[in-house]
Amino acid sequence: MQINPSEIDSVEEAGILDGSPVKLVKLKGGFWIGIGRPKGKMREEALSAGSHPAIVKYNIEKQHPNFQPSMMKSEFFADNTIVDRHSHFLSDDLRKSGHEIYSVQAGPKIDFHITKYGQNVATIESKINDKTLEIKQSVYPKEFVRAISGATIEKSASCGASKIRLEK
Amino acid sequence: MGLDQGLLRAMIEMEKGEDEEKYKSKAQEGSDLMFPVTIGGLTHRPDINVKYHTTIRLFDRKDDDQSKAHDTARKLNLVPPNPNETAIEPTTLQGRDGNTMHVLRLHGPHSERIKSYQPHFKGQGQDIPNFHPHITVDKDTWNKVKASGAKTAKEAGIEFHPAELRHGDRVISTYPHKEEKSEQLDKGFKHVAAGLGIAAGLAGAPKTSEAPTPATTRAPASIPLSPYSHKKMLNTIEQIESASGKLQHHKPTKHGTAYGKYGLMPDTIKETVHMHPDLRSKYGKVATLQGQDLNNYMRDNPGLEDVIADRHLQRLEHHFGQDPSKLGYSWNQGIRGTYHAKPEKISSHPYTQKVKSFYSKVK
Numbered sequence: 001m002q003i004n005p006s007e008i009d010s011v012e013e014a015g016i017l018d019g020s021p022v023k024l025v026k027l028k029g030g031f032w033i034g035i036g037r038p039k040g041k042m043r044e045e046a047l048s049a050g051s052h053p054a055i056v057k058y059n060i061e062k063q064h065p066n067f068q069p070s071m072m073k074s075e076f077f078a079d080n081t082i083v084d085r086h087s088h089f090l091s092d093d094l095r096k097s098g099h100e101i102y103s104v105q106a107g108p109k110i111d112f113h114i115t116k117y118g119q120n121v122a123t124i125e126s127k128i129n130d131k132t133l134e135i136k137q138s139v140y141p142k143e144f145v146r147a148i149s150g151a152t153i154e155k156s157a158s159c160g161a162s163k164i165r166l167e168k
Numbered sequence: 169m170g171l172d173q174g175l176l177r178a179m180i181e182m183e184k185g186e187d188e189e190k191y192k193s194k195a196q197e198g199s200d201l202m203f204p205v206t207i208g209g210l211t212h213r214p215d216i217n218v219k220y221h222t223t224i225r226l227f228d229r230k231d232d233d234q235s236k237a238h239d240t241a242r243k244l245n246l247v248p249p250n251p252n253e254t255a256i257e258p259t260t261l262q263g264r265d266g267n268t269m270h271v272l273r274l275h276g277p278h279s280e281r282i283k284s285y286q287p288h289f290k291g292q293g294q295d296i297p298n299f300h301p302h303i304t305v306d307k308d309t310w311n312k313v314k315a316s317g318a319k320t321a322k323e324a325g326i327e328f329h330p331a332e333l334r335h336g337d338r339v340i341s342t343y344p345h346k347e348e349k350s351e352q353l354d355k356g357f358k359h360v361a362a363g364l365g366i367a368a369g370l371a372g373a374p375k376t377s378e379a380p381t382p383a384t385t386r387a388p389a390s391i392p393l394s395p396y397s398h399k400k401m402l403n404t405i406e407q408i409e410s411a412s413g414k415l416q417h418h419k420p421t422k423h424g425t426a427y428g429k430y431g432l433m434p435d436t437i438k439e440t441v442h443m444h445p446d447l448r449s450k451y452g453k454v455a456t457l458q459g460q461d462l463n464n465y466m467r468d469n470p471g472l473e474d475v476i477a478d479r480h481l482q483r484l485e486h487h488f489g490q491d492p493s494k495l496g497y498s499w500n501q502g503i504r505g506t507y508h509a510k511p512e513k514i515s516s517h518p519y520t521q522k523v524k525s526f527y528s529k530v531k
Binding site for chain 1: 453455456460461462464465467468
C-alpha cells in the first residue's frame with residue numbers, strides 16, 4: 001500500500017507491538033490505518049484499517065495478542081471505549097462479502113457500525129438511559145435488520161439494559 | 169444410625185473376593201465421601217472399572233440425607249493425603265469366610281486424620297468398627313506395588329485428589345481444601361515410617377516438602393502408565409466426526425446441528441463454556457446464541473472449539489475414567505445416556521465400535 005504524505009491528516013502513537021511502535025495514521029478522507037512491525041518482519045506493514053479508530057485498535061488487539069496499547073491523546077482513542085464485534089449475526093452472504101458489525105461504547109453512548117472491508121456502510125446511534133437502550137432512528141440497508149436486532153439485544157444484555165426503545 | 173446394609177453386604181462380599189461385579193453394582197447404590205486416587209496415572213481399577221479411592225465415610229441412600237452429609241463435609245478441611253508422607257502397606261483383608269481383598273493400607277498422620285473425620289459424621293453413614301483408611305486395588309496392581317517394594321504412596325505412583333461426595337459414578341460435590349504446611353504432620357509421619365522400616369531413608373531428610381529418600385538403592389516402583397492418551401482420544405473423535413476436519417457439514421438433529429471438527433453440539437458448547445469461569449468471562453455470549461449465529465461465533469473465534477473439546481473430554485474422563493469405549497459413547501450419547509446404558513449396549517453401539525477401531529490407529 002502506497003500512501004503519499006499529502007494524503008495524511010495526522011499520526012498518533014497507538015502502542016507497542018513486539019518492541020516496535022504502532023502508529024495510527026488518519027488519512028484526509030477519514031480512513032484510519034494501524035501501522036506496525038510484527039515480530040519477524042523486516043518492514044512496517046498495515047496491521048488493520050477502518051473508518052473508526054477504536055475498531056482499528058480493537059482489531060489490532062485481536063489479531064496481535066502481544067500488542068500493548070498506550071494511553072491515547074485523541075478523544076477517538078479514549079481508553080474507556082469498549083468495542084465489541086457482533087458479526088456472527090450477519091448472514092453468510094454478508095459475511096463473505098466483507099461486512100462486519102461492531103458496537104463502540106463511550107460512556108452511555110453506543111454506536112453500532114456496519115462496515116464493509118473497513119469502510120463505513122451505516123452507523124446506528126444509541127444511548128443507555130436508565131437501563132434502557134434508546135436507539136435513534138437510522139437509515140441502513142434492510143438486509144442488516146436481523147443482524148442489527150441481534151447486535152442491539154446482545155449489547156443491551158452485556159451492559160445490563162433490560163429494555164430497548166426505538167426513538168421516533 | 170443409617171447403615172447401608174446393601175453396601176455393607178457388598179463390601180463383605182468384596183472382602184470375600186466372591187463377586188466383584190456384584191460389589192460394583194451394589195457400591196453404586198450408596199454414596200461415598202472419598203479422596204479419589206490415581207495409581208500410575210490410572211483412575212479406575214482395570215478389572216471392574218471402579219474408581220480408585222480412599223473412603224472417608226460411606227452413606228446409605230435411603231437412610232442418610234445427602235445434603236446433611238454435604239453440609240458436614242464442606243465444614244471440614246478435607247485435605248488429601250500427601251503421598252510423600254503417607255506410608256503404604258500392601259496387605260489383605262480377610263473376609264468372614266476367609267476370602268481375600270487386596271488393599272493398600274495407609275499409615276501415618278494423614279491416615280490418622282481421615283480417621284479423625286469420623287466423629288463429625290456421627291448419626292450419618294456407617295460406623296465401621298476398626299475403620300482403617302485404605303485403597304482397595306485389583307490383584308495385578310497389588311502385586312506390582314508389593315514387588316516394587318514401595319513404602320510410600322509416592323513411590324507407588326499414588327496420587328490423592330480433592331475429596332468428593334459421590335453417588336455411584338456421579339459426583340455430587342467436591343471439596344477444595346485449604347493448603348497447609350507439611351511440617352505440621354512431619355513428626356507423626358516419621359514415627360510411622362520408622363515403624364514400617366523406612367526410617368533410614370528419612371533420617372537425613374528434615375524437610376518434609378522433599379520426597380523421602382528410599383531406604384535402599386532399589387529402583388522406584390515401576391507401575392506402567394495407562395496406555396490411554398487424552399490427545400489420542402481427541403484425535404480419534406476428530407477422525408470419526410469429521411475425517412480430521414475434512415467433512416464438517418453435520419446433519420441437523422432434534423438437538424441442533426453439530427459444529428466443527430469434533431462435532432460439538434450447541435448444548436455441549438454452552439454447557440462447557442458455562443462450567444468454566446475463564447471461558448465464561450471471555451465467551452459468555454454463546455449462552456444466548458443458537459443455530460447459524462452460534463456457528464458463526466465459533467468460526468470467528470478460532471481455537472475455541474479445540475478448548476471446548478478438550479475441556480468436555482476432561483469432564484467425560486472425570487465421569488467415566490479412561491475407557492475409550494465409554495468416553496466415545498458418552499461423546500455421542502451424553503453423560504446421562506451413558507449412565508443409563510447397559511454395558512452391552514455401550515460396547516455394541518456403532519460409535520463405540522468406530523472409537524475402538526480408530527483409537528488404536530490414530531496418533
